[in-house]
Amino acid sequence: MVSLLGGSGAAADALRRHFGDDVADLVAAVTNPQRDPARDKAEQYAEHVTAAIADRRVFLVKLTDFVDNAGSLKYLADDAKRLKLAAKYAPLVPIFVRAADDHRHELGLPPEGLSAIENHLHSIAEQTRS
DSSP: OTTTTTSSHHHHHHHHHHHOHHHHHHHHHHSOOOOOTTSOHHHHHHHHHHHHTTSHHHHHHHHHHHHHHHTTGGGOOOHHHHHHHHHHHTTHHHHHHHHHHHHTTTSOOOHHHHHHHHHHHHHHHHHHOO
């Protein structure tokens, strides 16, 4: 969202002014940081996701995005694109599984909600298995 608004501090300030600190902080947490070109792209993304989802609120937002993106791989007709994205998402599945387990008591979800998270992550694991 910040990148859509120009990726500047002014965009983050506008979010904070219009939607408050909580929303601005959530958007900042799920926004991918600048990458170090000298480091592995996938490793940096995994580190970002791991750090971001340590906060249970960010976990729910990032999980929703992950389930939407990674969970739809089976519908991609382009095999090359599907394989590339599967390779990107596969290492994130265990990260999300651990975070779901870590946050399960704080999320306030009924057993069906927790089960749905587990089922989505299992499905994504199957789709990204090479």
